[in-house]
Structure formats: structure tokens, C-alpha cells
Amino acid sequence: MGKTLFEKIWDAHIVVEKENSPSLIYIDRHLVHEVTSPQAFDGLRMNNRSVRRPDLTIATMDHNVPTNNRTLPILDQTSAVQIQTLEKNCKDFGIQLFDINSPNQGIVHVIGPQLGITLPGSTIVCGDSHTSTHGAFGALAFGIGTSEVEHVLASQTLWLEKPKPFEIIVAGKRKNPHAVTAKDIILSIIKNIGTSGGNGTVIEYRGEGICDLSMEQRMTICNMSIEAGARAGLIAPDEKTFEYLRGRKYTPKNYESLVEYWKDNLKTDSDAKFEKKYTLHIDNIAPQVSWGTNPGMTCDVTESIPSPEDFSNGDQNQKKGAEQALEYMALKPGTPIIEIKIDRVFIGSCTNARLEDLIEASKVVKGRKLSPHVRAMVVPGSQMVKKQAEELGLDKIFTNANFEWRESGCSMCLGMNPDILSPGERCASTSNRNFEGRQGTGGRTHLVSPVMAAAAAIEGHFVDVREMDLN
């Protein structure tokens, strides 16, 4: 019987495999950041261990870094200590670090692909759940906890249970690809399969609707695989993948021969078997807006806030969850999504802070002004994205419209640096999680695409962006 792409990558990385035992899997690339690594390095020191393959390990600082002014000292002492700790750990253990002043600094899942560190067919881990992003390149990439970070640092391997392959077909073509984006596709998928629909699986996204996407859009899709509960998400590499990685800083010297190998080997066999299947038809999907407190609580922009009764079909927890979500979000059933007024806009995060995201958002903003009661931030995913955007004049488009143009980092995605919502503030956010308090205690998050976030910033409320001229 044939194999899926995931199974081929898995099999190629087995160090030890025995029945009824965990498999020991080799890790090709280990990405490290300041928040989930300090205890792992402490563990190495305590046990007198070194880093097995510092040459396969890359570090940057993204979660804690302030995004306003990099020339000033970091005011938050605990953040400063965490950042200094990573500097010291990388120095002590011989790991390449893109520090806060490096032109290559940025969100770890933005810089990996940009630098050519992310490669098809490889295994990639990081102490961060959104490591699934790298699956866009046909890599098996997943988030791990700090104990596992230490294990990879020490051994370049991990003991793993083998997940099951899950096929998601994205069928058809979007009518308005500027208004209905990769973010709307993945939010639609999560809305339909649920936040635990992918538990225990590695998703392979396939079909015309995936092939049509650019590499940056594919990263948005794979990024949110974890929000569907999947271990990882991946997409078979094609010419777009190979072209994207050609000539980048760390692209291997023998790249073209690797491409030939990848073309022959990195695809799911026609007779391979998936444990689970789901198909999304995208011909008529609408822009999506989340209304609740998990990414599955999402609806079309043309719909209204659902009633908890809509979820009462035999599952009390779903109904209760909807009630609790509406209470936290201060929303009433029946309110049209387009009537929801917002206070803040965040365009950023490992989901949507790449150059294309900023270009698409800038088309909405160009020549217009921010709604007077809204505060909006644009936070490029990396210093390189920031520089490229500035070369295109995007910074001017945003600042002329009264948006803030900031330095790269995770920023307002997760409430652990100075960029946070105040209690009760409502935000249109291009990030990946709308959990309670995620963007700051009491903050209310609506997950949307960069185009929707930009339009909401201008209008002060959500709009059907399909009605805008975005070409």
C-alpha cells in the first residue's frame, strides 16, 4: 500500500521503532525562542550535557520584545532577564542567535522560511505550538514543550507517538481572492471540523484551492492547524515551494539536486490511505469573523451572532460554551457581524504578518484614514518583512492613515509584551487565538484576515470586504 507524505517523512526520520513503543525520531531543525527555552538550558547545565547539534539549532527572540523603540532599554525587568538569558544560553552553547538588533530578527515562524532554514521533507520542532506553519513547505513541523526542547537540544531526537494522517481537500476556486483569503479558508475549516477535529492527526491540505495559494498564504493555513487540534499540518511541495526557497541565506548549496529528489519523493501516493477526510468547497465562501472565545466559534461576515440555542443539539457543553463566550465577548445573539464596533486593530503575528499580508491590507488603507475611535497597529513579522515593506512604501500608506508602524515581534498576539488590550477593549486581530484574556486580561478578540482587519480599522466596524475594490 502507498504512503502519505507525512508517513514518508516520518519513516525517513526513524532512529528506533519497535511495536508498542514510542518511536525515536530524528529532528533536522530546532528553532528556539526566549520563553520556552530557559529551563531546558538549565537542565542541560545541571546534567552536564552539551547541545548535540548547535549547527541545526537557530534562536531568536520574539515573544517578549517591545515593538515600539528598539534603541531604548526594555522596561519590563522579567522580559529583559528572559532575553538576556537567551543571549547567554546561545553564547554558552554555541547556538546562532538572531538577537533584538539583528536584521534577521523576527517571529520564529516568519524567519525560518525567509532564511531558507525551513526545508521540504525535514522535521522541524520549536517550543511553540505554531511551529505547524513550516508544514507549508512539505516539512513535518510541530510544537513541543520545554522538556522536549531539552531532549532535542541534548540528543537531536524525540520519543513520539505516531499521529494519524488526515486529508483535508480544499476544492474549487475563490471568486474574489483579494477579499476571501487563506485566513478565511482555515477559519472555515476550523469552524466546520471543530477545535479538536484534528486531535491526534497530521493534516495534509490538498486540492485546487491549496495549489492556487502562494507560499505565504499556505503558511497561514498550516499555522492554524494547531487550532483544529492537529499535531501538524502540511502541504506537498511544488514549483512555488522550490522557487520560494531558491537563493535564500541558508538555502543549501546542493539545492537543485535536492529539488530533484523532493519532486520524486515528497508526495502522497495515489493508493495511500488517510484515517480521516474532510472536504471544504471554497467557490462561495465568505470572509470569516470569529465571534466567540475559540477559533471554531466563527461565522460569515454576512451572518449574525448565533444564539446558544443553535448549539443545544444534545450537547450541553457546547451550548454552555457559547453562552459563556457571548458573555465574555459582550455580544447579543442576532446582532449582525457588520454592526460590531471595534476599538483596536492588530495586523501582525505568525499567522498574518508577512509581506503579502501587509500588501493586501495596504490596498484597503491607501488614501483613507483610520476611524477616529480606533487604534490600529501594524507589526511586521520580521525585520526583513519590515524592510521589504518600507521599500514598497507600505509604512507611509499605513502611517498616513494614522496606523502605527512598529518593530517586528509577536506583539499583541499573546499578551506577554507591552502590546496588550485594556479590559473590555474589542479588537479585530489577524492573529490565531481568541481565547479569554489572550490579548490582555478582559480583552475581546475577533479573528479576521488582514484585509478585514484593515477595513474594520477604516470603517470602525466589520464590513463585507467583497464589496470593496481591492485590485
Next chain:
Amino acid sequence: MKGNVIKYERDNIDTDVIIPGQYLKVHDYAELALHAMEGLDPDFHSKVKEGDFILSGRNFGCGSSREHAPIALSHSGIKAVLALSFARIFYRNAVDGAFLLPIEIEEDAYSDISEGDEIDINIHTNEIKNITKNKIYKMKPFSEIIGKIIEAGGLFKYKPD
């Protein structure tokens, strides 16, 4: 393993409510414990006792890979989380660091066990005894792999056969 139950009747308890992002800079586990479940239940710290269990619905621990989540619960005194299902990273983190036991239960245990009930968990017979209500429920057994890591006392103590 005996203890009393703190029950959260909801699905999708995520790692951001188990330990909010602003505390991921905290390295002192006792201090982390002060903020466990703060995003959902600000009274958690005052009511939790050493040896207690959490009981919850589906997809417990979804979200971030932060090991701070099982650490904060463990250092609050929580010895096990009983849930209808778990998100995988939380599940592995709980086991890898031997912080607490993630125990998958069935609907009967979920609906029957109440806040404050005293229960006795036996991972060898895969049974949960409700001492307060004098009832017994089945728990889902650990997979071979997870069972071996738990038995060893965590990822770093695990040695293959």
C-alpha cells in the same frame, strides 16, 4: 491516589486561561502556581488543596505549547486532570515532566462526579472510585508509550526496552 474534585463544566479549557501569557516570564514555580487558572477562575488558588483533581470536558489544554500550564497546576497541588479529551501538547507536557496525570474519562464519570466529591484513581486497574457517591467508573487506559513514560517518572528517566 485519593483526592477531591474541582469541576469545570466546559470544553476547550485553553492554556491561556490555565496560565495567562503575562506569567510566562515567571520562573519560580511557586509563584506560577499563584496564577494557575487565573484566566477562568480567580478563586482557584484559594480553594485548591494538595492532592486535588480537576475534572473538565473535551479538549482540555488546547492552545499553546507552554509547559508552564501543567507546572502551574502541579505546583498548586493538582495531581491529575480528568477530562473527556486532551489537546496533545498539554497531554505530553504533563507526562514528560511528570507534573500530573492526564486521565481520559467517559461521559458517565464526567456527568456523575460533582464538585467536591472525593475520588480514588487507580491507574493499574483503570478505575475511578467515587468515594462520596460510592460508584465506580472506567478510565481510558494510557497508551503503551505514555504508560511507559509515566512509569519511568518522565521523559528523561524513560529508557527504551
